[in-house]
Amino acid sequence: MEPPSAANSSKLDNLPTDILLIILGYLDTARSVAHLAATCKGLHRLISAGGWRIFVKSCFDSLTLPTSGSDEDWADLARAMTAQSRDWDRRAFVFHSLSAPEARRPNARRNQAAQSIPGNIIVDAHLQRRGRFDEEFVVWGSGEDVVARIRRKDRITVASEAWHLCKGSDAGFIAGKGDTTSVSIVKPYPHEEDEDLGVVVGRANGDLRLLSIDESTFGRTLMHFRPSPDFSIHQHEIQAIDVNSDSRIIAASTRENVWLYPIQTHDPIPENMPESPHVDPIAGISLKDSAKSFDFIRSMKMFNKETIAVALNRSFDPIRVLNITQTGLEMSAPPRIPDQHPYMDSSPRTVRALLPVDVRSIAGGGGSVLLSSWDDGTIRLQDLRTPSPVDRVYQDNFEVATPINALISHGLERFVAGSAYSHMLKVFDFRWPRGYYHTDSLPCSRNSPYPTPRPPTLVDEPEYHDDRSRCNHVLGRLCRWHSLSRHDFYRPNCNIYLPFRNYASSPIYSLAKPSDVSPTFYAGLSGLLVEFTLKSGVHSASIPSTHSLYARQRGKVAILETGDGSAILDISKCQRVPEIRRQSFSDTENSSSSARKQHRLDEALQDRREWQGFAPSVA
Template identity: 25%
Template sequence: MLSNLPIELLSNIVAYLPNAQTIHHLSRTCHALNAYVQKEGWKVFCRSNFPSIYLDADTDWQGAAQALTAASRNWDRRAFLARYLEPSGSVTDVTTWKPIPKWRRPRGQTMGYRPVLDSYEESTGPSWSARREVLAWSAGASLVVRVKQMGPEIADFFDRSSPMERDFYYDDRGHMISWFTYAPPGSQQGRDDITALRVLKPHQKDPQDGPADKFIIGTASGNLSVLNIDLSGHTRKVTTTKFETNGRQIRSADTSSSTSPLLSAVLDDADITLYRIPSGNDTSTVSAITDIPKLGSGFTGRVWTTSFLSNTRLAVSLGPSLAPLRIYEVGCDGIAQDPLRKFGLKDGIYDDKVEEATPTPRNTSSSTVYPIIPLPPSSQASRAVGELFFSGGFDGIVRLHDMRSPQNYVSTYADPAEDAAIFSLISLGRERIVAGNSRNCLIKVFDLRMAGGRIYHYLNATASQSETIASPAPKHPPTVDWNLFMNPRNLTSSHNTTWLNRWTRRTLESPVYSLSTPSFASPSLFAGVENNVVQLDFVSMLDRHPDPVFNPQLQHGRRIPRYGPLDAGRIWNPRGQVLEFAIERWGFIRGNSRGGMSGG
């Protein structure tokens, strides 16, 4: 009998089961196996099929299995709901802690603001859907923050609320929404625009901060500071800690992932500065640990971004240059003055003596790199954190670099029809990367896995549910990359007349300036385009078992019918805010590839 086997053997068996439905059927065979599945079975399934998603030991594993399988299925099917985000309902100006009747976009400039995004989420209860999500973005000289609270307890409050309260405090999924805005005293649009933004994650918060969140903002006027804001409103206080910049413009900033994080910032066009982020509410000015001015006397380009590959390595993107990607060691004394490694963008091995013999402006091999992101630590393709990372270039190609290889890059990801520059990058676990284009309001989704490297696929579950199968579902379906044009086709409808303004028309051809996701387990992706932020929720309107976060059963009796017609608009789009986008599928292009990634 299975129920008599030791837990270790049962776990080995469960690790090979193809889908969550099989685990569910196993739990219904007897009380002993039901107890095993609830305690260990779902955990084994999640960790075996989705190894790139790190979850705590006390996670609701059954809810996690439902959420992760739904998200994987919807990414493969390209099933999502998209909408523009704008503060409405409960909006508070944290400068005065007074409510704002109506939030207004920044005005007085010839173009819309360029949002910089960051976000995170944290668990707030035993249920998978009980979580708190914080999203922050820059709107000109102002900081906009959205706090979303979800879970069964919030659903109970929603059910007891009046229709007016539901429209004011909740979104159309029944999640409690609170908006906050902050503009530094005396700031002016255009002069003090926020150009860099980072939000410290929950594990990086100091116990002295209490419930306060820390936001690091850098402005075009040279102000770099940490804001301590208690978004719960208990203290109604904003504490500011400034970093010493000598009035130099802030181009970009990044923080390390350690519990005592470091801050790297690009000042003016070529100065790289490193700071220690103070703990608690220390308001004294923070001096730089180290400063690399102009990247040496021979550098004539511009530094675009810095990115921590690990706590001890910092990647710098620049250009135009023959070596637009450089890696620096970070130690107790700051950043090493000389790079540990330089990468070019052409095939072969970069050689300082050969490549830099010709002046950069005249050499056709010079190029520019914009975003850099490391491969997640869960990847088994590297021996240590920070050895593998991606870069997005001016030529529209995403490259995978390996610190262990002498080659400039080991793999490339490109769109055969669109070669515009890559302005933003984000990894979704070790399975996918999403690239933001410099034109056409376009994002590109690349699947990093080879055809045989997929651990979980929804077609396996579909095949097991069929009574008769004429042709079995493919075990490893071919990889297909795809594009998403965030150009709404339904802005002329009566529900969306609010968005018809001159800024939205400019948005249609906007670059995708930034991308963010709260966590690898989150079904949401945020994209910053000109004067707007787009939220993409990967959930299917036809899914009878969606992510518990979106489960309509939590919302005053709105249920997906088991049989009969489905009123998708009433369930998924009651406020008429969902946008209609166009998608393009195409075969992948891989160059100089040494293998694929495996994952969930």
């Protein structure tokens, strides 16, 4: 007779493959998958062949994941995504600034040579797979110039780094009137990652071009987008650009108008050709002719090849929806949004930033769901199809009325917002159900998560009456620590105060991320590009580079936890000042003690006095 353990292993191994794959979909930690793979050779082969792909797709289903990859690639991705999730929850961030050498711009006075007028950084990024390497493209406009950094890297090291500069003055653009106002990388078609990328650049003088970002032809104009002189409306200052890569359509907005341009296939342009191809718009509309009073268009985003959302400055209906039809652009309006805050007056409103959100991974989700930032400090999530005008309202519970200039999301797990008033980033949790919690892989305990958050609003700590010290998965009951670790109270949002003092008065002008699987975000300030990387994605080895155009410097940020992010209807309830934690990197940062590992926050943010009251977890 076989030992019980061998018999159990044999029975599990003999289950049909389909049943085993279903079981894999219910495992909620990478450790559980690895332990199952270690039970016998048959399960090890099964999990190596497809188990890690199932784990990643079930735990991180709201993220845009690779559509293909080897078994080893999926195992690497499982390690990367679980580490990134832990870093997000523990605020394990590393920040670097990228700044150009100081130089006086042409419109600065000669007797003020030491004073420069930095251009606002407008950034976009994209990550694509080529062979065994990931290629990360980061392109930004700085004043009249366009700069790019291209990195080739694997999961561990950066293999190469190249910098490129397209000087605006060489193409006849002058500082101020020729400054870049919007940048958007044209992504390749799905399954055509070998296609060369381009970047659409809009400028303050109305110029709109598709530039090459191929290393050998960087900065060359591939297409020049402008309406013919007999067009009824004119293309002046470009305010926003968005590209729908599936339909190959560019949407561009000026202060009053919205244009649609096709991205046409193009042959390589001979270097001696004096003029690039001129592309006429396929549609255009003036919102001044179709809408009520507003000052100008602030932002614009394409949901899909049929719908465009437009944000307006100072309007009673500051979000407009344009439908792309066979005859051109037609305007419709979303449901009117009532005032939610009694402490705000009923004057015209401004929407500063828009972000389409893909909610198809949520039961009943789909359609045109929009995240928008308003001048009253709220960030509103609304489905443009439904009668309910606002599905959810988010708000910084500390700086209640500070508006947001830029938005970027990480699936349906969280989004990052850039302040319109200062060099501050705000991290919000969407508060949707999640497929993965890094705390599930840590030991059981009858303790509450520590340290206890101190939110700005006066709320009580959640109660948990089942004071069990171990989880009972058969009965579906969690221990105190694992249950409360999932509670919103112990996963507060946070504000990140950037350390670059010379840029303290600069708002965040733009945000970009290469992909949902990338550990890095980028923020554009006035004259400064900030690289925001999760700690697990930081490369320890030196980065091989050609001549770097920007100086790179690491900085220590301060973090303030701001509560659950729900809208504040009574501003008098925000009575407390949360604790500000400043990063402090030391030799003990990578210590493996239980007190440090089960602390809610990263080691760089921990106070050693907090470890003293920690009770060890149950083994």
